[in-house]
Amino acid sequence: DTGVSQDPRHKITKRGQNVTFRCDPISEHNRLYWYRQTLGQGPEFLTYFQNEAQLEKSRLLSDRFSAERPKGSFSTLEIQRTEQGDSAMYLCASSSRGAGPYEQYFGPGTRLTVT
């Protein structure tokens, strides 16, 4: 499968715990995006990487959230001291610098439940 993959697919954690999600983009894509989506809403932009550089971070992202893409390939999103309001689907997408740079392809998401 050469699409975007995410791990884990589901995560249940207790409030106050830290969680980390991984995203592997399509191999030739240099741009990687993280979104959060709750029921009935469109995806909400969190942050964006071009290669290993984090170029933009949403103001909605509190300092409990951090993302890395150390070698410009896979990325991790960490949430520290989780809160119930963090429960959502966390989506990763990637796009290419080439033709159609705006076209983003999504992974299956990681569904986080904070109890």
Next chain:
Amino acid sequence: RKEVEQDPGPFNVPEGATVAFNCTYSNSASQSFFWYRQDCRKEPKLLMSVYSSGNEDGRFTAQLNRASQYISLLIRDSKLSDSATYLCVGAGNNRKLIWGLGTSLAVNP
């Protein structure tokens, strides 16, 4: 005003019907446009890009009207498998995608 707005629906149509969705956008989301499809509890999947000249892909036709700042998606001969949420998306100068809340479509037998 939201940057990308669309009617949430739901649209309930019989199989074989033609259905159209509209979406309006603001200047900050005006560089490129897309329609994504999202099934329940699944990730969004790119359905089609929207070009100024309009474009067609099988039963799906997308149109862009820059003067009125709206885009549309027309689905002809709708199938049961078309039941999903259709997300209208604009991209701004910084390439960031700006998402509508989605329009829910249910195609009934």
